[in-house]
Amino acid sequence: MSNTDQNNALGLFQTVHVPLGDRAYDVRIGEGLIDRAGAHIAPLLGKKKRVCVITENNVAKLHLDALRTGLAQAGIDMEALILPAGESTKCWAELTKSVEWLLEQKVERNDVVVAFGGGVIGDLAGFAASILRRGVRFVQIPTSLLAQVDSSVGGKTGINSPAGKNLIGAFHQPALVLADVSALGTLTTRDFLSGCGEVVKYGMLGDETFFEWLEQNGPLMAAGDVAARTYAVKRSVEMKAEIVVRDETEQGDRALLNLGHTFCHALEAATGYSNRLLHGEGVAIGCALAFELSARLGLCSQEAPSRVRAQIKAMGMKCDLKDIEGDLPDAEALVALMAQDKKVLDGQLRFILARSIGDSFVTSGVAQDMVLTLLREALEDRM
Numbered sequence: 396m397s398n399t400d401q402n403n404a405l406g407l408f409q410t411v412h413v414p415l416g417d418r419a420y421d422v423r424i425g426e427g428l429i430d431r432a433g434a435h436i437a438p439l440l441g442k443k444k445r446v447c448v449i450t451e452n453n454v455a456k457l458h459l460d461a462l463r464t465g466l467a468q469a470g471i472d473m474e475a476l477i478l479p480a481g482e483s484t485k486c487w488a489e490l491t492k493s494v495e496w497l498l499e500q501k502v503e504r505n506d507v508v509v510a511f512g513g514g515v516i517g518d519l520a521g522f523a524a525s526i527l528r529r530g531v532r533f534v535q536i537p538t539s540l541l542a543q544v545d546s547s548v549g550g551k552t553g554i555n556s557p558a559g560k561n562l563i564g565a566f567h568q569p570a571l572v573l574a575d576v577s578a579l580g581t582l583t584t585r586d587f588l589s590g591c592g593e594v595v596k597y598g599m600l601g602d603e604t605f606f607e608w609l610e611q612n613g614p615l616m617a618a619g620d621v622a623a624r625t626y627a628v629k630r631s632v633e634m635k636a637e638i639v640v641r642d643e644t645e646q647g648d649r650a651l652l653n654l655g656h657t658f659c660h661a662l663e664a665a666t667g668y669s670n671r672l673l674h675g676e677g678v679a680i681g682c683a684l685a686f687e688l689s690a691r692l693g694l695c696s697q698e699a700p701s702r703v704r705a706q707i708k709a710m711g712m713k714c715d716l717k718d719i720e721g722d723l724p725d726a727e728a729l730v731a732l733m734a735q736d737k738k739v740l741d742g743q744l745r746f747i748l749a750r751s752i753g754d755s756f757v758t759s760g761v762a763q764d765m766v767l768t769l770l771r772e773a774l775e776d777r778m
């Protein structure tokens with residue numbers, strides 16, 4: 396995995412290479428990458444200097460003109476499909492619309508689709524690209540913090556089902572990721588903090604030093620410091636890339652990236668994939684629950700969940716079930732939703748638990764009673 400600074404016609408950026416053999420690609424991180432998108436994407440194109448971009452209305456309003464100009468500077472034309480923003484767009488209807496639109500645009504096997512937006516667009520457009528003509532290449536241009544640190548890297552693409560989160564999808568690696576940290580400047584505070592949920596997750600699952608860095612630099616990041624944001628994106632991507640390279644299709648270790656997600660996905664399904672709970676918010680709440688469960692099982696110290704919760708709260712993120720507005724189902728119903736989790740093996744739930752901050756592992760040996768009691772207490776705390 397190389398990690399280099401470059402300064403040429405492509406601008407100044409840092410690279411995390413994801414060495415996956417014939418599916419290897421760069422994640423380029425820096426300012427002004429949208430303005431220079433054409434120069435970065437041009438080497439991927441054949442004779443046809445055109446890309447089809449899938450995006451959504453919030454991002455289109457703020458950044459699509461810049462992308463059009465950035466592509467035009469390298470002589471690349473762009474057609475764009477603008478979908479509604481929000482988690483509910485990760486559904487069959489929008490997938491069908493996207494695939495039919497790509498076919499109308501006569502996208503060929505050798506063309507490149509561009510996913511321009513947050514994790515919703517990355518997951519949806521990546522899945523559309525994976526099934527179009529049995530697979531065309533796609534470039535991720537992630538515009539949210541969450542998408543830059545997590546969803547644009549690693550090739551998990553897909554949509555939600557009423558039965559559960561991300562249950563329909565495919566592994567399809569991008570050909571290139573351009574993470575333009577200047578785009579983060581237009582995020583709402585809520586969306587920025589949602590992305591922080593995944594950032595803190597990396598520290599908790601595998602790097603205590605990064606967790607400590609976040610304890611010290613969280614406020615700087617939130618205040619918009621570009622160097623701090625760039626470092627957080629780069630360190631997160633490095634960690635994700637390392638895990639993905641070890642286990643691309645989640646046969647083992649990759650499940651570590653799911654820390655907090657068994658709880659999170661059940662809560663997202665329970666709140667109807669709505670604005671009541673954003674994915675990164677669910678991840679933060681899920682991580683706090685996973686550490687609490689680990690402590691109750693005697694796997695980690697009692698101090699670890701307190702430190703995790705203190706950091707989540709210090710950054711201003713949602714931390715508890717009581718931070719979710721409106722009704723929630725009871726503990727039994729939440730556990731029933733977990734039964735559709737993709738980590739279920741031989742009918743048994745698997746959880747990511749922790750020995751300490753920065754030392755997590757995957758296990759199937761968690762008694763359901765422990766999970767039910769934990770959830771009952773967390774739900775009672777809402778009363």
Ligand SMILES: NC(=O)c1ccc[n+]([C@@H]2O[C@H](COP(=O)([O-])OP(=O)(O)OC[C@H]3O[C@@H](n4cnc5c(N)ncnc54)[C@H](O)[C@@H]3O)[C@@H](O)[C@H]2O)c1
Binds near residue numbers: 513541549582674
């Ligand atoms: N594939 C993976 O590995 C992976 C990893 C983590 C999360 N995910 C998925 O990602 C999704 C969440 O991603 P998300 O948090 O980016 O959600 P999102 O795509 O809905 O974006 C969050 C909000 O930010 C807005 N936005 C995006 N970029 C913006 C910008 N630059 N300026 C202003 N507003 C902007 C969007 O319009 C939206 O309202 C979930 O569906 C989750 O399951 C996937």
Ligand SMILES: O=C(O)C(=O)C[C@@H](O)[C@H](O)[C@H](O)COP(=O)(O)O
Binds near residue numbers: 545549551561650
């Ligand atoms: O890339 C992964 O692997 C992850 O688990 C990253 C998660 O943050 C992400 O939310 C992912 O979409 C969850 O995957 P799923 O397979 O549990 O749906």
Ligand SMILES: [Zn+2]
Binds near residue numbers: 656674678
């Ligand atoms: Zn996630």
